[in-house]
Amino acid sequence: MQIYDFIGIGFGPANLSVAVALSEKNMLNDNAKIMFVESKADFVWHGGMLIPEAEMQISFFKDLVTLRNPTSPFTFINYLAENDRLESFANLKHFFPRRVEYNDYLKWAAKKFKNYVKYGTKVIKIEPVVAEGSDVVEYLALHLQNISTQEKEIIYAKDISLATGISKIIPEYMRANPDIKISHSDDFLRSLETDFTQRNSDYKFVVVGSGQSAAEITLHLADEYPNAKVDLYFRNYALKPADETEFVNEIFDSDTVETFLTFDDDFREAVLENHRNTNYSVVDPKLISILYERLYYQKLIGSEQIQLHRFHELQGIDSHSKKAIFEELVDNKTVSFEFDGLFLATGYEIIATDIVKNFEEYLVYDVEDRLVLDTNYRVKTVNDDFKPKIFIQGASEHSHGMSETLLSLLAYRSGKIVARLIDSA
Numbered sequence: 324m325q326i327y328d329f330i331g332i333g334f335g336p337a338n339l340s341v342a343v344a345l346s347e348k349n350m351l352n353d354n355a356k357i358m359f360v361e362s363k364a365d366f367v368w369h370g371g372m373l374i375p376e377a378e379m380q381i382s383f384f385k386d387l388v389t390l391r392n393p394t395s396p397f398t399f400i401n402y403l404a405e406n407d408r409l410e411s412f413a414n415l416k417h418f419f420p421r422r423v424e425y426n427d428y429l430k431w432a433a434k435k436f437k438n439y440v441k442y443g444t445k446v447i448k449i450e451p452v453v454a455e456g457s458d459v460v461e462y463l464a465l466h467l468q469n470i471s472t473q474e475k476e477i478i479y480a481k482d483i484s485l486a487t488g489i490s491k492i493i494p495e496y497m498r499a500n501p502d503i504k505i506s507h508s509d510d511f512l513r514s515l516e517t518d519f520t521q522r523n524s525d526y527k528f529v530v531v532g533s534g535q536s537a538a539e540i541t542l543h544l545a546d547e548y549p550n551a552k553v554d555l556y557f558r559n560y561a562l563k564p565a566d567e568t569e570f571v572n573e574i575f576d577s578d579t580v581e582t583f584l585t586f587d588d589d590f591r592e593a594v595l596e597n598h599r600n601t602n603y604s605v606v607d608p609k610l611i612s613i614l615y616e617r618l619y620y621q622k623l624i625g626s627e628q629i630q631l632h633r634f635h636e637l638q639g640i641d642s643h644s645k646k647a648i649f650e651e652l653v654d655n656k657t658v659s660f661e662f663d664g665l666f667l668a669t670g671y672e673i674i675a676t677d678i679v680k681n682f683e684e685y686l687v688y689d690v691e692d693r694l695v696l697d698t699n700y701r702v703k704t705v706n707d708d709f710k711p712k713i714f715i716q717g718a719s720e721h722s723h724g725m726s727e728t729l730l731s732l733l734a735y736r737s738g739k740i741v742a743r744l745i746d747s748a
């Protein structure tokens with residue numbers, strides 16, 4: 324039986340950053356018993372939302388490694404240099420590259436680890452392996468399934484890092500009728516390619532949501548389909564700006580994680596609540612201005628291509644009339660609108676902790692479904708009879724702070740994980 328020293332589950336930016344940190348310690352060599360398992364066929368970072376003009380929400384300094392090790396060969400700056408764009412990038416005077424470029428950077432880095440990644444394969448179950456004649460859990464058995472052939476296999480790991488990211492939230496009533504073209508923002512560009520191929524058609528598009536994705540989708544649809552009508556519906560009064568001011572931005576610093584862990588639950592919750600407008604249901608202020616200006620100049624030419632509808636909450640779909648049903652929150656009236664395509668920019672949920680359910684009796688939870696992680700992102704275990712180290716990334720915003728689901732602290736977090744991994748205690 325092949326027992327790996329370490330397996331990373333999911334190969335998005337989080338575990339890619341772990342690969343970089345492992346390589347710094349010379350742990351990725353010919354003898355390494357290390358692997359990453361990724362369900363996608365190849366590396367891509369939120370491919371459905373790689374809208375050509377969309378920009379990153381963080382500075383390029385917060386790449387896979389710079390904030391821990393600025394001399395690493397895996398910095399964004401070295402990526403630019405290797406691709407002969409360093410000087411021209413400097414001329415741009417940008418801190419926030421476009422997402423397509425950041426994806427290209429991540430792909431460039433991921434390619435260097437291709438011998439350690441099993442793509443097109445999903446981890447469908449993890450089970451504890453108990454040593455014969457004892458109660459001690461020595462390894463974990465990972466059940467894998469090949470996405471295209473459906474073939475299954477089991478491999479074993481001493482330690483693992485779960486970084487399975489986020490999963491789109493689609494209300495049940497939206498799944499009902501496959502003939503109706505509804506897609507989550509996660510599938511946005513794929514849906515345009517397959518369902519809306521006539522660029523000059525007068526499609527009626529409905530977009531739901533009030534965050535960054537909703538604003539990006541609205542503008543992209545209007546640009547790509549000049550004769551289409553794009554209606555954006557949201558619950559609140561207005562699109563609100565993401566707070567990215569200097570003092571507030573310190574909430575994404577590595578020091579903040581250390582401080583955050585010293586707070587009690589109620590205090591942490593209050594701080595998170597107070598700073599939700601750094602990340603949730605908010606839009607980059609620059610994009611708000613672009614959208615506002617667009618609407619203004621529409622008025623000048625008498626166009627109503629883009630319309631914003633405040634105080635509307637999506638209730639469901641009438642699949643016969645192909646209408647989206649909304650509640651008007653001001654007077655609780657139900658209204659419905661026809662559409663050719665409906666795009667849900669309604670967010671994501673974290674999926675990381677579902678996969679450890681098979682052995683939850685060994686792990687420490689504080690409230691239901693909420694695992695307790697130490698400062699190094701290792702899951703705390705009930706006792707020392709559980710040997711494998713399980714690291715979880717992206718699922719502990721409640722304890723480690725606002726940056727947990729984002730890219731800001733990839734370099735810091737992967738450094739912590741690898742340091743703990745090689746610490747034999």
Ligand SMILES: Cc1cc2nc3c(=O)[nH]c(=O)nc-3n(C[C@H](O)[C@H](O)[C@H](O)COP(=O)(O)OP(=O)(O)OC[C@H]3O[C@@H](n4cnc5c(N)ncnc54)[C@H](O)[C@@H]3O)c2cc1C
Nearest residue numbers: 333335336337361362372379380445446487488489729730
């Ligand atoms: C459109 C969009 C833009 C964003 N922009 C920013 C930004 O500018 N700045 C920022 O800080 N954050 C941003 N975010 C937040 C985002 O969560 C992070 O950018 C980042 O993707 C987190 O990395 P990750 O590796 O934890 O998760 P993911 O990127 O989601 O990667 C997880 C990977 O695990 C794989 N996987 C899942 N389950 C399994 C399984 N069971 N077996 C095998 N593989 C599995 C998935 O296929 C995926 O590739 C953005 C999010 C979205 C949706």
